[in-house]
Amino acid sequence: MNAWRDRWSGALPRLAVVGHDLAMVWVVWLGLHWLRYSIIPNPPAIPLWSTEVALVLAAQGVVFWQVGLYRGLWRFASVPDLWNILKASALGMVAIAVGLFLYNRLDMVSRLVLVLYPLVLMGMLGAPRLMYRAWKDSRNERGHERSVRILILGAGHAGEALVRDLRRLGTYQPVGFLDDAGRLRGTKVQGVPVLGRVSDVTEVARESAAGLLVIAMPSANATALQRVVVACERTGLPFRMVPRLADVLEGRSLPGELKEVAIEDLLGRKPVLPDWKSIRDWLGARSVLVTGAGGSIGSELCRQCARHGARRIALVEIDELALTTTESLLRRDFPDVEFIQVLGDCGDPAVIGHALSESQPEAVFHAAAYKQVPLLEAQLREAVRNNVLSTETVARACLKSDVGTFVLISTDKAVDPVNVLGATKRLAEMACQSLAERSSTRFVTVRFGNVLDSAGSVVPLFREQIRNGGPVTVTDPDVTRYFMTIPEACQLILQASAIGTHEAIYTLDMGEAVPIRILAEQMIRLAGKQPGHDIAVVYTGLRPGEKLHETLFHADERYRATGHPKILQAEPRQIAASEIESALLAMRDASARYDRTTLASLLRSTVPDFNPMTEQVAVAQDSTTVVAFPARNARKV
Template sequence: MSLMTSPWRARLPRIAIATHDLAMVWLVWYGLHVMRYAVAPDAPEIHAWSIETMLVLAVQGAVFWYVGLYRGLWRFASVPDLWNILKASVIGLLGVALGLFLYNRVDSVPRAVLVLYPVVLAAMLGAPRLIYRAWKDSQAEGRQKSSTRVLILGAGQAGEALLRDLRRFGTYQPVGFLDDAPRLRGSKMHGIPVLGRIEELPDIARETAAKLVVIAIPSADATALQRIVGICERSAIPFRMVPRLQDVLEGRSLPGELKEVAIEDLLGRKPVLPDWKAIRAWLGGRSVMVTGAGGSIGAELCRQCARHGARRIALVEIDELALMTTEGALRRDFPDIELIPVLGDCGDPAVARHAIARAQPEAVFHAAAYKQVPVLEAQLREAVRNNVLATHTVAQACRDAGVGTFVLISTDKAVDPVNVLGATKRMAEMICQALADSPTRYVTVRFGNVLDSAGSVVPLFREQIRAGGPVTVTDPEVTRFFMTIPEACQLILQASAIGTHEAVYTLDMGEPVPIRLLAEQMIRLAGKQPGRDIAIVYTGLRPGEKLHETLFHADERYRPTQHPKILQAEPRKVSGTEVAVSVERFRDACSRYDLDSLAVLLRGSVPEFVPIGNRMSTHSTATVVAFPARQSRKI
């Protein structure tokens, strides 16, 4: 029964409105006649109902329907609706006059009634609508007293979608758009006006009493976003942004979620877009193993492999909490993926053989490494043991087990090494080259600094800003190449998918980023001003650091690959026999904790290694490079 009556329930409000309007038509027609003849001495008898009255109701009702008077809602009655009512009244008058002329030559209708009819009818129909809207608006204002007034930057598709979402939430009250397009000036979107240019935000925000600014320009590049963020900061109002489509598709943001502007959004380089088709074709259905699976890169690499088709993932990690955390997140997000957690040091041959035997991987990603530059300058033995010997152990275990692909995750610091990290990573690259005569395909991937990775400069700056400063920068001129964690892992998968035998790949990372500028932008994103609210202190370069990193070595001729942002280097020639001898000597020196021998071996095995200051320590202490110790952090 309810299904049969539901259409009538939907029509009831419009039937009630039509009844109201026809009642107003009768009241105006009858009332004007009464008023006209009230002052006449020989007034005829006025009947409330007559053929003339029925004719007026029929004609005027048809006109109301024709002009679409019942397509709108009283709740949103406005000037266009009043204009529509006036138009319907005038057209109705013409129809009534024509009908009465055909009926009785308009003999019984005073001319004053015909003149006043459209004006009075428009007033009688419009007034109730406006009164109803005013009442509903007053109720809405009562509910929205605690809502946040929002200005939206960008009147495009993203801005329109944001407007609908904000209205759906009910806790936000959009008050206007700002857009630099001249054609949009003065226009409206869903009743919300475009108030001016983005540059005018501080003044318009003050005039509209806005409490929040939302940037709805997901296509803006880093330069444009830096400009917009600067304007938002001058307005002294909190601001958020609509996430990019790529962040939503990759699960880093939720649809409709407003996020804070992150430092990676302000990088002076567009993120590299991978060839997902090639990655899925290579990775789909494979079993893979990741060493260092609990680290920043290792954990994200596991997620990327799971997201793009791997059927089994072995997680090798020495830190039990990191292993448990990564495994739990993967089981929650990818319940259909087979996971094999292995707790242990991948530099232990038994652990490496056990993990490979259990997982039977077709590809191994070696992400386990020490990477803190100042720490490793004072910890040479552990740097060699983990970055060199563990790489040899895993790479050799892959060769012995017939694993199809071994991927070494290296660094731009291995190009022209001046510190222990760079030298040990370069030695790891040489080990992979020396083993390349086997069926296993050895691929090396180099990239620069990774934003927000464990121990990197971004979380350190964030913590210093949270504590009220100062923010410590080594040198006002220091620069680094940066990329995001997901982007770094996508590069690894992309290079693995297109990799050839004994290949070394690097990313064309564009222009380096001044660390000073990075610190200033992070301070501003926190709603503070550099130098005024948060001080920046320059501490001087630390052990093993240089002002500028390089991505390419002079002896490695680079050529483009099928991906426009990934370059393949021609590896420098190495002697497999000499590398094997060096590895055994490293192993022997590590077993004796002989720092002097390790220092000499590292210089001899990596000829291009020229330490900053060119002074290796000859003391049998933990300090290998003769520099004063400073508080450590990685840039």
């Protein structure tokens, strides 16, 4: 009974709209004929109801229904609805003319009436809809006199759409626009005046008593956005921005949501847009396995795989809390995808063998790794064990299980390495290359730079330091790094995997490097503070294993373009597979004995372009033992 009552109560408003529209058809048809014949002597009588009128109502009613006029709501009536009404009126006129011609050869039907009918009917149907919407909008504005007053920067399409959304919400009151386009000065957008230029924001915000600034410039480049942010900061008011369309489509922002300006918005490099069709064609309906699935890259990689068609995802993770958290979030967002949890160290052959057996993957993404540069300088044994030996273990297990594609997630620090992280990642690349030479498994290596907001990266550190009142610590005023976002990094991994050939190394053309000093200052400003005044910036000197500038490309790898304009493929350098295999066996033995001296010697001799920094030594933090990397002419072990 309740369901029937709900269905009936929901149908009543729609029936009322249908009744209104048919009544307008009746009024327009009879009214136009009355006006047409009233100018001639002895006009014929026009009955209020007849078979002809019934045919007109029936023909026009069917057209209204077929055109979909009753799928919209009067509350949100707009120009597209008026266009739909005009189309329905014109088609109705054709249907009426055909019906009456068949009925009575258009006897007593004025040709002038047929011409005027669609235009007059559009006015009679559209005006009540627009008036109803205006009435509802005015009620919302009167009912929220204490709503937040908003000043919008940008009077383009995004700003106009924002005003409509804010009025529907009713809790915000747009008071004006600021835009640098001279042609807009003194005009109104959706009834909201354009009050000046963006540079006038401080004066206009004060005069209009604005409580919030909204940047409605989703297509602005980083330089323009930096200028707008600086102007907003001078007002002392909170500010938000309309998200970019790509962020909405990728699920990083909700439609209509106002987000805080993020540091990635100010980096100065346009995000790399992937070829989603090729990714979905390659990934669709596949089973995949991700090691390090609880990390920042691993978890986002699982999310991207689920979003773009994977049917089963195995999550291998050694951290039980990270595994549980990641798996629960994935199940919530992707209930149709099968997720398999495997708790354990992927460097354990039994763990990775079990995971491969359970999931039967067609692709494996190896994201598990240690990556903290200064820490690894003093933890050589764990760096080798996790970054090199575990990679070989997973790769060999994939060969044994006939996995179609193995993807090693590497780093730009593997190019001309100067620290333990870069050297171990380069050796992991070489280990995969040696295995690729005698297997059908497709080995793909993907290198990228620093990832914004990843665990342990500089952005969360700066954010925490700013939250605590400073100081913000920067290693050197001249240090630069290449940056990309977590979703962008994972999209690169999937894109390279989709276009990858056998034994391929891919890297991203990341544009210009970003000075870390500028990054720190921008983050301080985004927090509403002034660098050097509210928050101090302190330079601490380069840490062990760090260098001023990263290198993206190796001189001997002969990069060439791929099907994606921002992804380059490197030509793998020649290696001696037998020497790599012998070195890895020796490393396993040294690792089992925790012999860091031998590990240092093996790493230095096996990776010929490894040139350790900080006087070629790494001092263990909890020991007085010094692990020295031998000179280049040292005897190989």
